[in-house]
Amino acid sequence: MFWEPFEGMVRCELCSHRCPIPEGKTGICGVRQNRDNKLYALSYEKPAAIAVDPIEKKPLFHFHPGTPVLSFGGVGCNFRCLHCQNWDISQADLSFPYLKRLPVEKIPGLAKRYGCRGVAWTYNEPTIWYEYTYEGSKLLKEKGMYSVYVTNGYMEEEPMRELRKYVDAMNMDIKAFTEEFYRKVVGAKLQPVLEHAIAVKEMGYHLELTYLIIPGYNDDFDEIKRFSRWVADEVGEDVPVHFSRFHPDYRLTDVPATPYRTMNAAHDIAKEEGLKYVYLGNMITDKESTYCPNCGKLLIKRMGFEIADYRIEKGRCPNCGHKIEGVGL
Numbered sequence: 001m002f003w004e005p006f007e008g009m010v011r012c013e014l015c016s017h018r019c020p021i022p023e024g025k026t027g028i029c030g031v032r033q034n035r036d037n038k039l040y041a042l043s044y045e046k047p048a049a050i051a052v053d054p055i056e057k058k059p060l061f062h063f064h065p066g067t068p069v070l071s072f073g074g075v076g077c078n079f080r081c082l083h084c085q086n087w088d089i090s091q092a093d094l095s096f097p098y099l100k101r102l103p104v105e106k107i108p109g110l111a112k113r114y115g116c117r118g119v120a121w122t123y124n125e126p127t128i129w130y131e132y133t134y135e136g137s138k139l140l141k142e143k144g145m146y147s148v149y150v151t152n153g154y155m156e157e158e159p160m161r162e163l164r165k166y167v168d169a170m171n172m173d174i175k176a177f178t179e180e181f182y183r184k185v186v187g188a189k190l191q192p193v194l195e196h197a198i199a200v201k202e203m204g205y206h207l208e209l210t211y212l213i214i215p216g217y218n219d220d221f222d223e224i225k226r227f228s229r230w231v232a233d234e235v236g237e238d239v240p241v242h243f244s245r246f247h248p249d250y251r252l253t254d255v256p257a258t259p260y261r262t263m264n265a266a267h268d269i270a271k272e273e274g275l276k277y278v279y280l281g282n283m284i285t286d287k288e289s290t291y292c293p294n295c296g297k298l299l300i301k302r303m304g305f306e307i308a309d310y311r312i313e314k315g316r317c318p319n320c321g322h323k324i325e326g327v328g329l
Helices: 104-113 128-143 157-163 179-186 191-201 221-236 260-272
Strands: 003-006 009-012 034-035 038-041 049-054 068-072 118-121 147-152 167-173 207-214 239-245 278-281 298-303 304-312
Touching: 003 239, 009 038, 009 049, 034 239, 038 128, 049 207, 068 104, 068 147, 104 118, 104 147, 128 147, 128 157, 157 191, 167 191, 179 191, 191 221, 207 221, 207 260, 239 260, 260 278
Parallel strands: 068 118, 118 147, 147 167, 167 207, 207 239, 239 278
Antiparallel strands: 003 009, 034 038, 049 068, 298 304
């Protein structure tokens, strides 16, 4: 899906790289190949990782909280993040030794068998095995189950709009708020991600955003302030934002973990810029719980990925009646 002939090659129209692909070669993602001037999805029905996770691990805090979700990841990625925390599959190719064939029609039954309300396409970038996620989500929708994407936001708007028929929610990474970071650390561009986040919200997906704070790379408080102001102005002040604590991994093992004081400062900056739901992740904190943005009452107490106390009633604060943003609350 989503390609066209281009100067004796094929051009993939799925993500914003829009790779021109010569015969026999793949795009940046490594899993979409030109064969006889047709584009083939090589990783179709070939998951590299399957696990049952809490939906909070995605992280999605305002989407069917407390439910288990069957999570699928494949191989490859259209980004080259130096700090990737799933690099063992995202930077792998089809020679990865643990690939298993799973026919798409088996996905709903597998989710049901493990007591899951739906499926998350996660771990690596789900865009690059679009056809599998699209067909799997369609089958899940027919069974009354949900599907979510955990994505870097580089999917083009046409496939994103088509996917909306069957996928209910997205957690999108905004990896930094400068083009320099995206160019040097990610191998992509920031502007398409920002445009796509706005489009996702307008298309009616439930959207949450994640910003991983890396010391010395994207932890400048002015940058975090500009990011937070952009969310409030362009995406919505009620969109949940997760600031995640960095830990050394992949090619950034010489960078220390994010200090707690930086994380707490980012939380306070985002709140000052008007964001209603701001969370800190990858650390022990009371800032992973949900509070009413109107009266301040504790609504969901979280401990890690577990819910210790839940007080929302029919999507509203039981104290003041304020409507809480989300799905399945």
